[in-house]
Amino acid sequence: MKILLLGGTGTLSTAVCLYALSKDNNVFVFNRGNNNGKLPKGVHFFIGSFYNEKDLQKCITENFYDVVIDFLSRVPSDIARVYPIFRDHCKQFLFISSACVYRREPEDFPISENSPKPNNSWDYNVEKYECENTLKSLSKDSSSFYTIVRPYITYSDERIPLGIAPSIRYHKTIIERFKSGKPWFTWDNGRALTTVTYVDEFAKGVVGLFLNERAINEDFHITGDFSYTQNELIRITKFATDSNSIVVNIPSKTIGNILPEYNSMLMGDRALDATFCNKKIKEAVNGLSFNVTYEEGIQKIIKYWNKQKPLYDYKFEARIDRMLAKVGVKTKFVMYPGAERKSRLIYFIFRYFPIIIANKLVRWI
Numbered sequence: 001m002k003i004l005l006l007g008g009t010g011t012l013s014t015a016v017c018l019y020a021l022s023k024d025n026n027v028f029v030f031n032r033g034n035n036n037g038k039l040p041k042g043v044h045f046f047i048g049s050f051y052n053e054k055d056l057q058k059c060i061t062e063n064f065y066d067v068v069i070d071f072l073s074r075v076p077s078d079i080a081r082v083y084p085i086f087r088d089h090c091k092q093f094l095f096i097s098s099a100c101v102y103r104r105e106p107e108d109f110p111i112s113e114n115s116p117k118p119n120n121s122w123d124y125n126v127e128k129y130e131c132e133n134t135l136k137s138l139s140k141d142s143s144s145f146y147t148i149v150r151p152y153i154t155y156s157d158e159r160i161p162l163g164i165a166p167s168i169r170y171h172k173t174i175i176e177r178f179k180s181g182k183p184w185f186t187w188d189n190g191r192a193l194t195t196v197t198y199v200d201e202f203a204k205g206v207v208g209l210f211l212n213e214r215a216i217n218e219d220f221h222i223t224g225d226f227s228y229t230q231n232e233l234i235r236i237t238k239f240a241t242d243s244n245s246i247v248v249n250i251p252s253k254t255i256g257n258i259l260p261e262y263n264s265m266l267m268g269d270r271a272l273d274a275t276f277c278n279k280k281i282k283e284a285v286n287g288l289s290f291n292v293t294y295e296e297g298i299q300k301i302i303k304y305w306n307k308q309k310p311l312y313d314y315k316f317e318a319r320i321d322r323m324l325a326k327v328g329v330k331t332k333f334v335m336y337p338g339a340e341r342k343s344r345l346i347y348f349i350f351r352y353f354p355i356i357i358a359n360k361l362v363r364w365i
Contacts, residue, residue, distance in 0.1 A: 060085065
C-alpha cells in the first residue's frame with residue numbers, strides 16, 4: 001500500500017511510520033523537515049508547511065494514496081483546509097483525534113466509542129471533537145472513506161507518561177530528578193485514574209485499520225488496557241529510578257493557579273479519571289493486544305535515556321520548584337550529569353522571576 005503521513009516525526013507518527021514500513025508499505029511523509037533524520041531509509045519526503053495549501057498539493061501531483069493519515073490537524077479550520085485536498089486522492093483518510101473528546105462523568109466509565117462527547121472542560125477537547133464533525137460533514141459524496149482514531153496518553157522510549165512533564169526531548173530531566181531525591185508532586189491525593197499506552201502497540205492498531213472494511217466511516221479509540229492512579233505511576237517511576245523523593249500532594253486548582261500554563265490541561269483532563277473499553281478496535285484488528293505494562297515501559301525508557309546525550313529542561317525544573325516553594329516545600333538546584341553550564345542561570349531566572357519576565361530574560365543567554 002502507498003501511505004502518506006502528514007507529520008511523521010512525533011511520538012505517534014514516528015511509531016506508525018516505522019510499523020507501516022515493517023509491513024512492506026510504501027511510506028511518504030509530509031512535514032517541515034526538521035527531524036526527518038530520525039526516520040530510516042526508504043521513506044519518501046515532501047517538505048513544506050502544513051498551513052500552505054500549495055505545499056500540501058505537492059503531495060498529490062503524481063500520487064494517489066491508499067491511506068492518508070492526518071496527525072497535524074488541531075482545529076476545525078485545519079481539517080477544512082487539508083481534507084478537500086486529499087479526499088479524492090486516497091482511498092482512506094485517517095484522522096488522529098484524541099480520546100480527550102469524551103465526557104468524563106462517573107456514569108461514563110469505562111468509555112466506549114458511543115460514550116457522550118465532548119468534554120467541555122478544555123478547549124482542546126472541544127476543538128478536536130469539532131474537527132471530527134467537520135471531517136464527517138466534508139466527507140459526504142467523497143470517493144474515499146474516513147476513519148477517526150482517538151489515542152489517549154501514549155508513551156514511547158523517550159517519554160515518561162506522568163501527568164505534567166517537560167517536552168519529549170527532555171524527559172531525562174524527570175529521571176535525574178527522581179534519582180537525585182528532589183521532591184515530586186501529585187494532585188488531589190493522587191487518585192485520578194489514567195490509561196497509558198505504549199506507542200508500538202498503538203501503531204499496530206492504526207496500521208491494522210489500513211483499508212480495513214470495519215474502519216469505513218468509523219471511529220475508534222486505541223488506548224491500551226493498563227490503567228493506573230497518579231500515585232501508582234509515581235510509585236513505579238520511583239522504584240525504577242531507586243528514588244527516595246518525597247511526593248507532595250497539592251490540590252489541582254492550586255497547581256493551576258501557580259502554574260497557569262498547565263491549568264487547562266490539568267483541569268480539563270489530567271485531574272479527571274480516564275478508563276476505556278477497547279472492544280471495538282480489538283474486533284476490527286485481528287490479534288491486536290496490549291501487553292506492555294508501565295513497569296516494563298519505564299525500564300525501556302531508562303535504558304533508552306542511558307544511551308542518549310543528556311538534555312535537561314531547567315525551565316521546567318525551576319517552575320516545579322517554584323510551585324513547591326509556594327506550598328512550603330524546600331528545594332534546591334541540582335546540576336544533573338552532563339548538564340550545560342548555563343543550566344544554573346536558566347534555573348534561577350525561572351525559579352525567582354515571574355514567567356513573563358523570565359521568558360524575556362532568557363533570550364539574552
